[in-house]
Amino acid sequence: MSFIADKQTLDDLSLLGQFNPASVFSLFNQVKTRGAEKLLDEMFLHPLSDADSINNRSAMFRYFGDHPVDFPFNGRQLERMEAYLDEGNEGSYLLALWKIGKKKIAEVLVKDEAYQLEVSGIQSSLRVVSGCIALLRQLEKEGRDQDEPWREWGALVSEVARDPRLKGSPDDQHSMMEHVRFHHLLTGVYRRQLKALLTLIYQLDVYIAVATVAKSRRFSYATALPKEKNIMEAWGVRHPWLEKAVTNTLSFRGDNNVLFLTGANMAGKSTLMKSAGILLYLAHMGFPVAATEMRFSVLDGIYSSVNVPDDLNKGYSHFYAEVLRVKKVAEAVAGGQSLFIIFDELFKGTNVKDAYDATLAVTTAFAGFSNCFFIISTHIFEAGHALMEKESSIRFEFLPTVMKNHVPQYTYRLQRGITEDRQGMIIIENEGILDML
Known part of the structure; x- marks a missing residue:
């Protein structure tokens, strides 16, 4: 059973309204990504209805208030990574080679931009993975307990980061075959993990932003x-x-x-x-x-x-x-x-x-x-x-x-x-x- 609050109540209390600067939503909307803003909106629309769920979410916010960290991700990179993962789902290396090769040929022959868009998605994804590794190191310095709220996200980061095939700077000038390898890994081997990772990154954005508001306003x-x-x-x-x-x-x-x-x-x-x-x-x-x-x-x-x-x-x-x-x-x-x-x-x-x-x-x-x-x-x-x-x-x-x-x-x-x-x-x-x- 969901918590009840009708439109009259929501309006009376000025709870919602992304474009209403006086709304309670606007007070907490200090997130840095669109994915987190959507998640924040969902939280406002659907309050929780059991004590354990409420206390568990409060514990998340409280943790990041007690252990402040910087959110190291660029919103545009996350959006490009999300679009890239949604577009591509190559299950095998040969399919990845066929797709990337076809776009590379089109670029050479007719100056088609599809190949560069693919490269941009690969680079954005690699930058996000690199940012995850840096943030994980920062969080691990803050705490050692196994029940800390970022452990699920950290386990996904570790799983992806352990693969040596994903090593390399996203800013390097990679060859087409290297792009094929990255594309296969990102959209084929680790697509499920990376999409789950994005969801958890948006959650982190909300936790950090709300905790920061709470601390600044006491x-x-x-x-x-x-x-x-x-x-x-x-x-x-x-x-x-x-x-x-x-x-x-x-x-x-x-x-x-x-x-x-x-x-x-x-x-x-x-x-x-x-x-x-x-x-x-x-x-x-x-x-x-x-x-x-x-x-x-x-x-x-x-x-x-x-x-x-x-x-x-x-x-x-x-x-x-x-x-x-x-x-x-x-x-x-x-x-x-x-x-x-x-x-x-x-x-x-x-x-x-x-x-x-x-x-x-x-x-x-x-x-x-x-x-x-x-x-x-x-x-x-x-x-x-x-x-x-x-x-x-x-x-x-x-x-x-x-x-x-x-x-x-x-x-x-x-x-x-x-x-x-x-x-x-x-x-x-x-x-x-x-x-x-």
Whole structure:
């Protein structure tokens, strides 16, 4: 079963987007090869769903953070090598001789470029093999344990490098017969190993790049626990794009599974909720997280409702779109899935009375699903007071506002309780809007 996160959630949290410089993907996309970028994209699209797989991937990143190495490969050489191996599959020396010989004759007679392209593929492949040998020596100096994460890649490198027939500088002026020999070895004898080697090189690129980002931004690695543990605890939580942000602690358990969040506009509620969602998503990928420490039980997925759009084509108002979003989440929760749910300003598209009643009823109902964790924010603090009287599984916290000379200041630090801060009119007056009118 794969981890669930629909398009609404991915958009709310700005998780994906190769061409979106503000996406979480862009934050980690410091890889040097297209193959690694494709692999990184796959990792973002498919978070992991069992604790062992998550912890094993985290261990890979952590290793390269503790043992930094330079990625010695040229992206264009790797692409040329990959294309070369895909084009050629000569199983015997005679077939290799026939193919290379035919292209050499065409070069001499009609100045065809196919032979030089073949030579370029051979040279690129030899350079990559040479780079693998150099990197393997660097890694072997760093560690001696047999369970180090690069050992599978190192075994393939050693298998290819041991063959004396592959010796020789790729920059040398080789004869046609030498090119035939290299072509036979690369596309016939070692084609399977070299294609597997390319895959592992792209993995190394991702591991090195992500570990470097984690170290530079002081991220940590979460510990994944089995689903039945039913907890999520994180300290020093911040948004991954904010390096000097105020941090907070988040904690959820089966008997304390709802965080009811209040605070004035601009107090930081949305940023905190997005930070929590990104934190949990990255943790399920096995990626470093923007927290000082985290441990969590594996969940089935995450849903958010932060920027729910109306739909003019279907005639949906903003409120009806909100209702449909809550319905979709309710169906998933009632279906027995273990989920992390974010609702930012429940039912803000309707009047205060209906919003109060709906927030009270929906929050009470969701609190009964102890296998799911919820963050629900609202401006309607009266609903919080009503919930406080009857629900023990709900934790009430707020982001405070401090007034200084009629100007609101925000601490961005969670406090226990429910706030009644309302600074909307003060902000409007400070901007001089009423004076303009």
